[in-house]
Amino acid sequence: MEPPAKYLYYPGCSLKATGVAYEESLLTTLRLLEIPVEELSDWNCCGATAYMSVSEASATLLALRNLALAHQAGTKDVLAPCSACYLTLRKSHELATHYPEAAKDVERFLEQAGLPRPDSVRVRHPLEVLYTDVGIQRLRELTVRRLQGVRMASYYGCQAVRPYGEVDDPHEPVRMDEVLRAVGVETVDYPLKTKCCGGSLTGTIHEVGLRLNYILLKEAQRKGAQAIVTICPLCQFNLDAYQREIRKQTGEPIDMPVLYLTQVIGWALGGGFRELGLHRAISGRKLIEQWFTVKKEAETYV
């Protein structure tokens, strides 16, 4: 498959707030890969899990408005880095195609809003772009820095690989490891790759959310990982922001960097510390500084 000429970037709400480092590192990485990308103009919330819980029809329409805008902009590939956005956009597309009832609602809405049918639009995930469109071989060639002797656990979370399984295999995903290895990072065999981080449960039923994250961190540690690499803003937030509380509750000395895949890749391709949002980490800051500070750059950014 020919990689598309341009991607339309759909940030979603998280990448503008808690996940801002994901946006920074993604855009930097794409820039270093010389892939043209443009933010979708006037995008709205994808509908996500919470909206689906209230109204399926409304959530579908919300999501499809974005795809219709993308269609209008004339770009086929919409890049949705947030796993929840990725899944919701895909699911809505599917619902509108396979269920005549839903399709009718969609048609009515789009007509009223004066928007086109987004038939040809494809929803893509950054991992797909790195693995499929760019390719392991090219990543290897473009690598300018190597993280020597750092072991990482690749963590997909749930929604990116389920239920459609196009980003990677839902049981034993391997692509993230391959991408990481391409830039010289050592990965550990992490059995909880696709286990849930609890999503918004950390905010609602706190102790349950904490427990899930504790298990994820603990197992990564047990398998010898020094950091966890994620592709979802909510996973990153949960694993990163609550380590202090987990330490307090369990008494275990956990202080582990939780990085975005695009931060690691972007750095390997030559990206800078701040432009990859590495300064925004809450946990494992010491290690992050130790790994990602390059002498020359350190001078620039001190």
Place this chain on the structure above:
Amino acid sequence: MSERNGEVRIGVYICHCGVNIAATVDVRAVAEYAATLPGVVVARDYKYMCSDPGQEMIQQDIRDHQLNRVVVAACSPSLHERTFRNAVERAGLNPFFFQMVNIREHDSWVHSDREAATEKAKDLVRAAVMRVYFHKPLERRRVPVNPDVLVVGGGIAGIHAALTVANSGKRVYLVEREPTIGGHMAQFDKTFPTLDCAACILTPKMSAVKEHPNITLWTYSEVVSVDGSVGDYRVVVKRKPRYVREDLCVGCLQCIEACVFKEAKFDDEFNLGLSKRKPIYIPFPQATPKVVVIDPEACIQLRTGKCKKACLEACAERGAIDFEQKETYEEIHVGSIIIATGFQTFDPRRMPQYGYGKYPNVYTTLEVERLVNASGPTGGQVVTRDGRVPESVGIILCVGSRDERTNRWCSRVCCMTSLKLAHLIKEHTGAEVFIFYIDMRAAGKGYEEFYQRVLNEGVHFVRGRVAEITDWAMDPSEEGKLIARVEDTNTGFVRRIPLDMVVLAVGLEPQFDALNVQRLFGIGCSMDGFFLERHPKLAPSPTYTDGIFIAGVCQGPKDIPDSVMQAGYAAAEAIALADTGFFELEPNTAYIIAEECSGCKTCIPLCPYQAITFNEEKKKAFVNEVLCKGCGTCVAACPSGSIKQNLFEDEEIFSEIEGVLAYA
């Protein structure tokens, strides 16, 4: 038309089939309608047309009303066309003055709108009435049947079929792909529910095959081509070189001892890789024939030609070892074929959540059969791969069965196999055994009783399908163990159960090359890939190809007694066919009206049976009706319309088309 056929007097009979048809189709209305059609003298409906009184009614009408055509609207012709043709014939009419209408499978069973179904029935009956008008009297066709029988596959089904046919005095060729017969049953330890030793009951039958004067046994051989049809199949069998002459080897096994490989280092297929063998080996001590075989991939001499050939020395006087052996081909003629090619077990790597291939102590049921077997790789010791006697063992049922993502069917034997293994493991090790099941299926003579016995032995039955096997401990008690995470649906909570050994009760599925076998023999497959029987209830061994029968798991999952029964049934069919001495064919052959043939030769290359020849002198084509199988392809292609087909004449089909469309 009427000039050719005289006055046409048609009787039409509409069957209720109990309520099968009558509930959806207004049979009375159809009969009343049929009575108004041209040529119809009498039209009736009746509860069961195929019953004796039903047939009697037709015969009486033929006599009373001088009927010379009969139409029966009932079930599919594949079920009762023959029945009614015979009934018509017994009343003195040519059996082919009959036409059957399918208003059950094609109408009442697939439609629910009574009015529409009734209209459809009327259309179909009208078409048949218009068609039968043109029917001609035909001769029944018979072909002689060669009494020899080919059995493909030497597992328990093939063995039993071969012995049964051979005992009736017929010649049997038994062809087996592996170096020995015995199949999967030879790998089993005990058999459920009686716990008979599998080898003890199987090996006598294996020797009986070897010794039977009427059986020609070809192991390490495969059927490569099949020609002809019922009564006269011409089959070519490839005999692969085993590099050992079967007629000279006496099975002393001294060559194995002498082999330059002092250590066995190649995966032993019979023990599923749980033990090793040498390049020259015998699959198991009771292998039949008791002849060694050389693995060309492993043997130094065959790979490089540079071995000191110690085996050859050990076999000096007999000279049975022959590195020059080449594959040979045998051609045989048989009247019928029994296919018993068996199954393969589900590859649990397809379900990565169970960790087979990743965690060494996850096994399949077949592997554990070998472990508990006294002559198996561990001498009957049930130990994990790291040599420990397990304290807790979990058996997971329905692995690759009852699953939309892998195989949808129930494999039927796994419940009982697992009960048996649970009993044996407990007996051998005293371990706590957990059986994870969705439903316990123990239907069979003595099976439920066996289930009770295992329950009382204290095996734990956890009702739930295990979600995953991990080695990821969340509790000190789980360190170093495999953990099954499962909802115990009986108690309604999720459990984590630490295990030393996990046994996956893998399902049965068609052989990897079942599709090739299906094509080779021209039989069908069901949706699941198992071979298709002619009728699921009443003809579970014959296939749609006359003279070919199926037996054992190749037709669908079943246990040993069921396989043996089906094999006996297939054998009885083959014997009956051979003893009858002939087979009756549909007289649907093509023929050419010589005067109308333009000699264009279009038809000649179309016939796959070379049944059409061209008479250069007369410039006319000619159909050899003995070779013609009656597909009608040449008929459709003939530009001058001079080729006709019995039972499917152009005017018969045209009137059928017009008949179904008369109201359009």
Place this chain on the structure above:
Amino acid sequence: MERQIRYQREANLEWARQFTKQPGGERLLSCIQCGTCSGACPLSIYMDLTPRQVIALVREGFREDALRSKTIWLCASCYACAVECPQKISITDIMYRLKREAIRSNLYPKRFPIPVLAREFCEMVRRRGRNSEFWVVFRMALRSNPFVLFSMARTGWDLWRTGRLSLRKERIRRINDLQFIPAASKEVD
């Protein structure tokens, strides 16, 4: 003592039938009650009913029991059940459907934060087109359990410090587009 018996008249069979006709519910009747969903679910250990039991309740028409269970609100939509289910049942979608119906029928636990979050989220998106994480969480906490705000303060500070806490209320330009989306409360499934 509470009586645990269920009379057949309490089973809403029509509701159950309707359920199988909605997106996601098509394969509901294929359930063989194997419990793979519950075993695969990371949260089933916190639920009052396992997902399998919820499926059984829905299929048998015990509407209220299904809608009142905490299970549906604990579902984090991770789709582990849907990926593992041997009958390919979209269990996640069934949970969504039950959540929606519970909200519409006012059958959800009142101070339980999850449905509150969902409603606050939707309100904000309806009005502004985007969600501002801080404000959604803030309002949810106010409505369910204000004390939780104290425990969140530390995390909030961490986020503020690293520039990850945005207090801006985002809003899309063509907010009018959204007026054509039927209001959630009026939706009839």
Place this chain on the structure above:
Amino acid sequence: MEDKPITDQLVTSADWEPLVVAFFCNWCTYTAADLAGVSRMGYDHNVRVIRVMCSGRVDPQFVLDAFAHGADGVLIGGCHPGDCHYVEGNYKTLRRYHLLKRVLRDLGIEEGRLRLEWIAASEGEKVAKTINEMVEQVRALGPLRLTRRFKEWDAELASHEAEAQSEEVATHA
């Protein structure tokens, strides 16, 4: 006029129901239809099945005859390639099918009115699905009703002839 599909010129009447004639081979598709029946897989009733031994027996004339006598669609069912009971009859069918499609196109009959489908004996579900799809497709195309068209054309022709004759008479007079 010849360029437009014939159906465009007809008004679709409300009570019109499509009718599809199906030619099924005895070994695969007819058996599959039996299986659909045994499994009670309901499908659209607007289909009439005619059994032939092999799809290779389906003479193009059968198809044209069916259209001429009022069928709105024709479905041919045979064994999958490689599975033909008569070795390769279905390949001959395939070749003829492509030719037939061209003939139909030239006659102004939409290609969608003819369909060839490989359906194995075990594929009862596919029989039901194919029939339903075919009926729906034909329903969407509208009535073909060649029988009625023939009558109209005949009448038209007759009136032309009558006119011509009367003109002739007039000139002669």
